[in-house]
Amino acid sequence: MTFVIGADCVDVLDRACIEECPLDCIFIGERMAYIQPDVCVDCAACEPVCPVEAIHYEDDIPSGQEQFVVENARFFSEPLPGRAAPLGHPGGATVVGAVGVDTDYVREYQR
Numbered sequence: 001m002t003f004v005i006g007a008d009c010v011d012v013l014d015r016a017c018i019e020e021c022p023l024d025c026i027f028i029g030e031r032m033a034y035i036q037p038d039v040c041v042d043c044a045a046c047e048p049v050c051p052v053e054a055i056h057y058e059d060d061i062p063s064g065q066e067q068f069v070v071e072n073a074r075f076f077s078e079p080l081p082g083r084a085a086p087l088g089h090p091g092g093a094t095v096v097g098a099v100g101v102d103t104d105y106v107r108e109y110q111r
């Protein structure tokens with residue numbers, strides 16, 4: 001289990017969560033941020049600082065946002081559009097910098 005970022009981050013991308021994560025595992029796409037599920041230790045430090053309450057424990061994802069659990073994992077486990085290899089475990093998110101691309105689902109998501 002892990003924390004995941006849901007639909008309310010899309011096109012908001014406030015980034016307050018990034019500074020709170022002790023493992024630096026919240027990555028920036030283009031429209032939203034994504035939590036590396038293999039690195040997140042469920043410390044929950046990120047959850048209360050999001051101004052739009054977009055961060056949820058995986059089991060508590062709001063109804064209708066279940067696909068965002070899949071997309072948070074897919075962002076790292078499958079090649080992103082325009083990339084040959086998956087992002088995987090690239091290191092600290094703030095060191096890597098903004099990835100600048102979303103999964104297909106998020107890119108086409110209608111708020």
Ligand code: F3S
Nearest residue numbers: 009014015016017050
């Ligand atoms: Fe998104 Fe909220 Fe973080 S809007 S970037 S999850 S602070």
Ligand code: F3S
Nearest residue numbers: 021040041043044046
């Ligand atoms: Fe980081 Fe939030 Fe997980 S602070 S370790 S992404 S619960």
